[in-house]
Amino acid sequence: MRDALKEIGVFVKHLLSVRDLKKEDVLSYFRKIEKMEEEVRKGRTNLLEDKIIATLFFEPSTRTKLSFQTAAKRLGAQVVNFNADASSLKKGESLMDTIRIIDGYVDAIVIRHEIEGAARFASEIATHPVINAGDGANQHPSQTLIDLYSIKKLRGKISGLNVTLFGDLKHARAMHSLFYGVAMFNRNIALVAPPGLSFDERTVEEVETEFGVKVTVKEKPEIDDCDVLYVCRIQKERFSDPYEAERVKKEFMLTQETLKKAKKDMIILHPLPKIDEIAHEVDSDSRAKYFQQAQLGVPVRMAILADLFGKV
Amino acid sequence: MRDALKEIGVFVKHLLSVRDLKKEDVLSYFRKIEKMEEEVRKGRTNLLEDKIIATLFFEPSTRTKLSFQTAAKRLGAQVVNFNADASSLKKGESLMDTIRIIDGYVDAIVIRHEIEGAARFASEIATHPVINAGDGANQHPSQTLIDLYSIKKLRGKISGLNVTLFGDLKHARAMHSLFYGVAMFNRNIALVAPPGLSFDERTVEEVETEFGVKVTVKEKPEIDDCDVLYVCRIQKERFSDPYEAERVKKEFMLTQETLKKAKKDMIILHPLPKIDEIAHEVDSDSRAKYFQQAQLGVPVRMAILADLFGKV
Amino acid sequence: MRDALKEIGVFVKHLLSVRDLKKEDVLSYFRKIEKMEEEVRKGRTNLLEDKIIATLFFEPSTRTKLSFQTAAKRLGAQVVNFNADASSLKKGESLMDTIRIIDGYVDAIVIRHEIEGAARFASEIATHPVINAGDGANQHPSQTLIDLYSIKKLRGKISGLNVTLFGDLKHARAMHSLFYGVAMFNRNIALVAPPGLSFDERTVEEVETEFGVKVTVKEKPEIDDCDVLYVCRIQKERFSDPYEAERVKKEFMLTQETLKKAKKDMIILHPLPKIDEIAHEVDSDSRAKYFQQAQLGVPVRMAILADLFGKV
Numbered sequence: 044m045r046d047a048l049k050e051i052g053v054f055v056k057h058l059l060s061v062r063d064l065k066k067e068d069v070l071s072y073f074r075k076i077e078k079m080e081e082e083v084r085k086g087r088t089n090l091l092e093d094k095i096i097a098t099l100f101f102e103p104s105t106r107t108k109l110s111f112q113t114a115a116k117r118l119g120a121q122v123v124n125f126n127a128d129a130s131s132l133k134k135g136e137s138l139m140d141t142i143r144i145i146d147g148y149v150d151a152i153v154i155r156h157e158i159e160g161a162a163r164f165a166s167e168i169a170t171h172p173v174i175n176a177g178d179g180a181n182q183h184p185s186q187t188l189i190d191l192y193s194i195k196k197l198r199g200k201i202s203g204l205n206v207t208l209f210g211d212l213k214h215a216r217a218m219h220s221l222f223y224g225v226a227m228f229n230r231n232i233a234l235v236a237p238p239g240l241s242f243d244e245r246t247v248e249e250v251e252t253e254f255g256v257k258v259t260v261k262e263k264p265e266i267d268d269c270d271v272l273y274v275c276r277i278q279k280e281r282f283s284d285p286y287e288a289e290r291v292k293k294e295f296m297l298t299q300e301t302l303k304k305a306k307k308d309m310i311i312l313h314p315l316p317k318i319d320e321i322a323h324e325v326d327s328d329s330r331a332k333y334f335q336q337a338q339l340g341v342p343v344r345m346a347i348l349a350d351l352f353g354k355v
Numbered sequence: 356m357r358d359a360l361k362e363i364g365v366f367v368k369h370l371l372s373v374r375d376l377k378k379e380d381v382l383s384y385f386r387k388i389e390k391m392e393e394e395v396r397k398g399r400t401n402l403l404e405d406k407i408i409a410t411l412f413f414e415p416s417t418r419t420k421l422s423f424q425t426a427a428k429r430l431g432a433q434v435v436n437f438n439a440d441a442s443s444l445k446k447g448e449s450l451m452d453t454i455r456i457i458d459g460y461v462d463a464i465v466i467r468h469e470i471e472g473a474a475r476f477a478s479e480i481a482t483h484p485v486i487n488a489g490d491g492a493n494q495h496p497s498q499t500l501i502d503l504y505s506i507k508k509l510r511g512k513i514s515g516l517n518v519t520l521f522g523d524l525k526h527a528r529a530m531h532s533l534f535y536g537v538a539m540f541n542r543n544i545a546l547v548a549p550p551g552l553s554f555d556e557r558t559v560e561e562v563e564t565e566f567g568v569k570v571t572v573k574e575k576p577e578i579d580d581c582d583v584l585y586v587c588r589i590q591k592e593r594f595s596d597p598y599e600a601e602r603v604k605k606e607f608m609l610t611q612e613t614l615k616k617a618k619k620d621m622i623i624l625h626p627l628p629k630i631d632e633i634a635h636e637v638d639s640d641s642r643a644k645y646f647q648q649a650q651l652g653v654p655v656r657m658a659i660l661a662d663l664f665g666k667v
Numbered sequence: 668m669r670d671a672l673k674e675i676g677v678f679v680k681h682l683l684s685v686r687d688l689k690k691e692d693v694l695s696y697f698r699k700i701e702k703m704e705e706e707v708r709k710g711r712t713n714l715l716e717d718k719i720i721a722t723l724f725f726e727p728s729t730r731t732k733l734s735f736q737t738a739a740k741r742l743g744a745q746v747v748n749f750n751a752d753a754s755s756l757k758k759g760e761s762l763m764d765t766i767r768i769i770d771g772y773v774d775a776i777v778i779r780h781e782i783e784g785a786a787r788f789a790s791e792i793a794t795h796p797v798i799n800a801g802d803g804a805n806q807h808p809s810q811t812l813i814d815l816y817s818i819k820k821l822r823g824k825i826s827g828l829n830v831t832l833f834g835d836l837k838h839a840r841a842m843h844s845l846f847y848g849v850a851m852f853n854r855n856i857a858l859v860a861p862p863g864l865s866f867d868e869r870t871v872e873e874v875e876t877e878f879g880v881k882v883t884v885k886e887k888p889e890i891d892d893c894d895v896l897y898v899c900r901i902q903k904e905r906f907s908d909p910y911e912a913e914r915v916k917k918e919f920m921l922t923q924e925t926l927k928k929a930k931k932d933m934i935i936l937h938p939l940p941k942i943d944e945i946a947h948e949v950d951s952d953s954r955a956k957y958f959q960q961a962q963l964g965v966p967v968r969m970a971i972l973a974d975l976f977g978k979v
Contacts (some may be wrong), residue, residue, distance in 0.1 A: 086405025086462075087433075093710025095740055097733075106456065109409075109435055113460045116407055116433040121711075121740040123733055136940035144730065144939060147962030148737045150710075315456060316448035338459030398717025398774075399745075418768060421721075421747055425772045428719055428745040627768060628760035650771030 056351050057166045057173045060182040061220045066227045069191060072346055073201075075355045076192050079342035083117060090354045092119035094150040099141075100176070101127040101156040106315065106337070107176050107186075111153050114344035123149060142168045151351060154178075172351040180216050186314060187220040189343045191228070193336040194271050198310045205268050207233040210275035210295060210320060211240045217314040218275055222246070226254035233259045233269065237277065237291045264295050267304050272297075274313045276320050298322040302330065312336050368663050369478040369485045372494040373532045378539045381503060384658055385513075387667045388504050391654035395429060402666045404431035406462040411453075412488070413439040413468040418627065418649070419488050419498070423465050426656035435461060454480045463663060466490075484663035492528050498626060499532040501655045503540070505648040506583050510622045517580055519545040522587035522607060522632060523552045529626040530587055534558070538566035545571045545581065549589065549603045576607050579616050584609075586625045588632050610634040614642065624648050680975050681790040681797045684806040685844045690851045693815060696970055697825075699979045700816050703966035707741060714978045716743035718774040723765075724800070725751040725780040730939065730961070731800050731810075735777050738968035747773060766792045775975060778802075796975040804840050810938060811844040813967045815852070817960040818895050822934045829892050831857040834899035834919060834944060835864045841938040842899055846870070850878035857883045857893065861901065861915045888919050891928050896921075898937045900944050922946040926954065936960050 064072075082088045096115045098108050112122045125145060138161065145152060146169040154162050155176040162175030162182070177183040195201040206225045212218045212234060222242065225232055232250075234241050241247075247258050266272055277295055282288035297311070297320065313321065313333040325331050349355035394400045408427045410420050424434045437457060450473065457464060458481040466474050467488040474487030474494070489495040507513040518537045524530045524546060534554065537544055544562075546553050553559075559570050578584055589607055594600035609623070609632065625633065625645040637643050661667035706712045720739045722732050736746045749769060762785065769776060770793040778786050779800040786799030786806070801807040819825040830849045836842045836858060846866065849856055856874075858865050865871075871882050890896055901919055906912035921935070921944065937945065937957040949955050973979035 087407075095711075095737055105438060109437055109457070110460055112435050113407055116435065123736050123740065125733055126729060135942040140940060143958050144961045145733070147958060148734055148965055316452060318447040334455050334459060337456045341460055399719075417750060421749055421769070422772055424747050425719055428747065628764060630759040646767050646771060649768045653772055 055166075055170065055172055056353075057162075057175075058184050058347055058351065059163050059166055059173070059175045061184045061187045061223050062182070064184070069188070069224070069227065072188055072343075072350070073192060073195060075346040075350055076188075076339075076343050078355055079345040079349070080339075082345065083342050087117050087119060089119040090349050091115070091352060094118075094120040094352065095123060095148070096120050096151045096153065096348065097123050097125055097145050097149040098176075099125045099127065099145060099152055099154045101154075101161075102177075104155055104177060106340075107155065108153075110337075110340040111174075111176060111185075111344050111348075114341050114348055117341060118345055118348055120150075120348070138164070139168055146171055151348065174347060174351070177216055180214065181219065183216050183220050185340075185344055185347055186217045187224040188347065189336065189340050190217070190221050190273065190312060190314075191224050192343055193312055193332065193339055194225075194310070196339065197312075197332045197335055198271055198308075202228045204229050204270040205231045205233065206271045206273065207235055207266055207269040208273050208275075209235045209264070209266070209297075211277045211281060212236045212242050212275070213240045214278065214281060215275040215314075218242075218273075219246070221273065222250055223254075226250045226256045230256050231259070232256055233261060235261045235264060235266070237295060238262050240277070240281065264297075264301060266301065266309070267306075269305060269309055272305070272309055272311045274311060274317075274320060276318060292319070296320055296322060297325055299324050299328065302328060305330070367478075367482065367484055368665075369474075369487075370496050370659055370663065371475050371478055371485070371487045373496045373499045373535050374494070376496070381500070381536070381539065384500055384655075384662070385504060385507060387658040387662055388500075388651075388654050390667055391657040391661070394657065395654050399429050399431060401431040402661050403427070403664060406430075406432040406664065407435060407460070408432050408463045408465065408660065409435050409437055409457050409461040410488075411437045411439065411457060411464055411466045413466075413473075414489075416467055416489060418652075419467065420465075422649075422652040423486075423488060423497075423656050423660075426653050426660055429653060430657055430661055432462075432660070450476070451480055458483055463660065486659060486663070489528055492526065493531065495528050495532050497652075497656055497659055498529045499536040500659065501648065501652050502529070502533050502585065502624060502626075503536050504655055505624055505644065505651055506537075506622070508651065509624075509644045509647055510583055510620075514540045516541050516582040517543045517545065518583045518585065519547055519578055519581040520585050520587075521547045521576070521578070521609075523589045523593060524548045524554050524587070525552045526590065526593060527587040527626075530554075530585075531558070533585065534562055535566075538562045538568045542568050543571070544568055545573060547573045547576055547578070549607060550574050552589070552593065576609075576613060578613065578621075579618075581617060581621055584617070584621055584623045586623060586629075586632060588630060604631070608632055608634060609637055611636050611640065614640060617642070679790075679794065679796055680977075681786075681799075682808050682971055682975065683787050683790055683797070683799045685808045685811045685847050686806070688808070693812070693848070693851065696812055696967075696974070697816060697819060699970040699974055700812075700963075700967050702979055703969040703973070706969065707966050711741050711743060713743040714973050715739070715976060718742075718744040718976065719747060719772070720744050720775045720777065720972065721747050721749055721769050721773040722800075723749045723751065723769060723776055723778045725778075725785075726801075728779055728801060730964075731779065732777075734961075734964040735798075735800065735809075735968050735972075738965050738972055741965060742969055742973055744774075744972070762788070763792055770795055775972065798971060798975070801840055804838065805843065807840050807844050809964075809968055809971055810841045811848040812971065813960065813964050814841070814845050814897065814936060814938075815848050816967055817936055817956065817963055818849075818934070820963065821936075821956045821959055822895055822932075826852045828853050828894040829855045829857065830895045830897065831859055831890055831893040832897050832899075833859045833888070833890070833921075835901045835905060836860045836866050836899070837864045838902065838905060839899040839938075842866075842897075843870070845897065846874060847878075850874045850880045854880050855883070856880055857885060859885045859888055859890070861919060862886050864901070864905065888921075888925060890925065890933075891930075893929060893933055896929070896933055896935045898935060898941075898944060900942060916943070920944055920946060921949055923948050923952065926952060929954070 151172040159179035159181040166173040279288045463484040465486045471491035471493040478485040591600045775796040783803035783805040790797040903912040
C-alpha cells in the first residue's frame with residue numbers, strides 16, 4: 044500500500060528525528076507554533092476535525108501522552124489510545140502487525156517505544172503520518188522543538204546565546220536531540236555533567252564538525268556566563284557507590300546559592316518531571332521557566348500535528 | 356500567575372467543599388441542574404465546546420470519573436485523563452508540580468485524592484477551575500449536590516423532611532458532606548449506625564449549633580417515620596470480631612422486612628456501588644431510587660462544570 | 668423502566684448474536700457498510716454527534732475496543748471507557764448494578780464479558796442499545812459481520828464459494844459465529860482442524876440441518892479447492908503433550924509451501940492478532956487479505972452503531 048502510494052507520487056510526512064530537520068525547518072515550525080498559540084488563546088480550532096489520531100505508548104510517559112492528546116483535541120481531532128500494556132503484544136504479536144492494524148484504523152500515529160529506531164520502522168510500514176514521541180535513549184523531536192521554541196520565546200532570541208546542558212546528559216533522552224537542535228543556532232555550548240555522565244566524545248566531535256560550534260566540557264556546576272541553563276536529572280542508579288551518588292547529586296542540585304553567580308536574564312529550562320535536582324525555592328525565581336516551557340508543549344504539538352496534514 | 360490574576364481582579368471559581376456553599380447557592384445549582392436535565396433529554400450541548408477538562412484521579416473511582424467524563428462530553432467539552440498510577444508521581448514528582456503542569460494544558464481540573472485538603476491545595480496553585488471529586492474521608496461536594504437534588508426531585512421537596520443517614524457513617528466519604536447539606540434544609544436528622552460507627556460528637560454538635568437542627572442518634576435500624584433513607588455500606592474490616600461484624604451487617608441490611616414498617620412515600624438513596632447492604636429484592640421496591648439518583652449524576656455534574664465557566 | 672418502554676411500544680434494538688440475524692439482515696448491513704466506507708473516505712460524519720457510547724470490557728481486547736472507539740468517533744459520537752479492572756466490580760458490585768448505572772449515563776453500551784450470555788443479560792436490563800463485543804467462547808457478531816463483508820468485498824462475492832475454517836475451531840470465539848454466518852450463504856464448508864479441535868458434532872449437525880449445507884471435516888491441512896481460507900490460532904495450552912503441540916502447530920502453520928497448491932484467487936482471512944500460525948512470508952502474498960479485513964472493522968462497526976439508532 045505504502046509503496047503503491049509512493050509510486051503514484053504520494054509521500055506521507057513524518058516527524059521522526061531532529062536530525063531530519065534543517066534550520067529553516069525549525070524556523071518554519073516557529074511561525075506555525077505562533078499561529079497555534081493564538082488558537083490556544085481562543086480555545087480550540089477545527090483544523091483537524093475530520094481526523095482520528097492514535098497514541099501508541101509502549102512505555103509510560105504520562106506527560107508527553109497527555110500533551111499530545113490535548114494538542115490533538117485543541118485541533119478538533121479525536122484521539123484513540125492504544126494501551127500497549129493490555130494488548131495483544133503480550134500474546135506475541137509483532138510490532139509490524141500492530142502498526143499495520145492501527146494504521147488501518149486512524150489518520151496518524153504518535154508512537155513511543157523503548158527500542159531505538161522503532162518510530163522510523165513504524166513509518167516504513169504506515170500509510171499515515173507517524174510522530175516519534177521518544178524511542179529509547181535516541182530521539183524525541185517534539186520535545187526538542189518545545190525546548191528550542193521555549194528558548195526563543197522565554198529568552199527572547201534563539202541565536203547568539205551561551206547554552207549550558209546540565210546534569211546526566213548521557214542517559215537523558217531529551218538531551219541528545221536537544222544538543223543537535225541547539226547547535227543549529229548557537230556557537231557556544233557548555234556540557235556540564237558529573238564525570239562519566241557527559242555525551243561520548245564521538246557525539247561531541249560530530250556536533251562540533253557538523254555545526255562549527257565550540258563545545259566546552261565541564262565536570263563542575265559552573266554557570267556564570269550562561270544564558271540558557273537546561274537541567275536534567277541525575278539518577279542514583281547510575282552510580283555504583285551510593286555515597287558518591289549522594290555527593291554528586293548534592294553538588295549538581297540547583298539552589299538559590301548556585302544561582303547567585305548566574306546572569307540576571309538567564310533562563311532555566313527542564314523537560315520535567317523534576318524530583319530533587321532543582322531545589323524547591325528555585326521555582327519562585329523569575330529565571331525558572333520550566334512550567335511555561337511545559338505549557339508550550341500544547342501549541343508546539345498542535346503545530347506538529349497540523350503540519351503533517353498541511354493544515355498550518 | 357495566580358496571584359497576578361488576583362491582583363488584576365480575576366477570580367477563578369472552584370468547587371471544593373459543601374461547607375463553602377450557602378442555601379442560596381444550592382438552590383441556584385438546582386435551577387441550573389434543571390436546565391441541564393433538559394439538555395440531556397436533547398442529547399448534547401455545545402456550551403463548553405472550546406474547553407478541555409482533565410480528570411486527575413489519584414485513587415480509583417470508576418463511577419465518579421465516568422459520570423464527570425460523560426457530563427463534560429454532553430457539554431461538548433473534550434476530556435483528557437491523567438492516569439495517576441502510571442505517572443511520574445511514582446518517580447517522586449510533587450503534587451504541586453503535577454498540578455502546575457496539567458493546569459498549563461487544560462481549562463479545568465477534576466481531582467480525586469486520598470489526602471484531605473488535596474483539592475484545596477490544587478486550587479491554590481491552579482489558574483483554572485478545580486473540582487473536588489473526593490479528598491480522603493473529607494469532602495465530595497458533587498456527590499452531595501446529586502444527593503440533595505435527588506431528594507428534591509425524587510421525593511418532591513427538599514425541606515421539612517425526616518432524613519435518616521444509615522450505615523457506617525464514620526468511614527463513608529459521602530456522608531460527612533451530606534450531613535451538612537441536609538442540615539441546611541431540614542430540622543430533623545436521624546443518624547442510624549452501629550455502635551462506634553456514627554459521626555463523632557463534635558461533628559454532631561457543630562451541625563446542631565450551626566444549623567439549628569435536631570439530631571437523633573440511634574444504634575438500631577429504626578426507620579418508621581423516615582421520609583428519606585440514605586444508606587451506606589458497613590465494611591467488615593472495621594470490626595475486630597468477625598462474628599460481631601457478621602451480626603451487625605445482617606442487622607443493618609435493608610430488606611423488604613425492614614421496609615414493611617417504613618412510610619409508603621419514603622425514598623431510599625445510596626451513593627453506589629452497593630454490595631450486600633441492600634437486599635436484592637429491594638431493587639424492585641418503588642421506594643428504591645438509587646439508580647435514578649446515579650443517573651442524575653450527569654446533569655448535576657454538567658451544571659457544576661458549566662457553572663464554573665459562567666455558562667449556565 | 669425497560670418494561671415501561673415496552674408497554675408503550677418502544678423497542679430498543681441490540682446486536683447480540685449472529686443467530687438473531689437472517690440472510691436479509693446481513694445483506695441489509697452490507698448496504699449500510701458500503702455507505703460507511705464512503706464516509707470513512709471523507710473522514711468523519713456527524714450522524715451520531717449527540718450520542719455518548721460506553722465501551723465496557725471485562726476482558727482485554729485492545730483491537731476490538733479500539734476499532735469500536737474509532738468507529739464511534741468517525742460517526743461524531745463521544746466515547747467513555749469503563750475500566751472494568753479498576754472498578755467497583757472488584758469490590759463485589761453485581762453486573763446488574765453496573766449495567767443499570769452505566770445505562771443511566773450513556774446512549775449505547777458495547778460490552779465484552781468472559782461469561783456466555785452476559786451481553787443478552789445486559790440487554791434485558793438496559794434501556795439503551797447493547798452490542799455484544801464477545802461473550803465467552805460464544806458470540807462475537809460484529810466480528811462475523813466484518814468477516815462476511817470481507818469475503819464479499821475482497822473475494823468479490825459472498826455466495827457459491829468453498830469456505831474453509833482452519834485451525835483450533837473449538838476454542839476460537841470468532842469461529843462459532845462465523846460458521847453460522849458462512850452457512851447462510853454457502854453450500855460447501857470445510858472444517859480443517861487438528862484431531863479434537865474441530866466443532867463438536869452437534870454444532871455441525873445443527874448447521875447442516877438448518878442451512879442445508881455440506882460440511883466436510885478434515886484433520887489435515889488440505890486447502891486445494893478452497894476459495895476462502897479463514898485461519899485461527901492453535902494454542903499450545905490445549906495439548907497435554909508439548910511435543911505433540913509443537914508437531915501439530917508446525918503441521919498447521921500456513922507457509923508459502925502450503926499455499927503452492929491453493930487457488931490463485933483464494934483469499935486468506937484471520938481475525939488477528941496472529942502469532943506464528945501464519946509464516947511471515949505469507950504477509951506479502953497477494954492472497955493474504957487479513958490487514959484489509961482488519962481495516963474494514965471500522966466501517967462495519969460504524970454501520971452497526973448507526974443502525975442501532977436508525978441513522979443509516
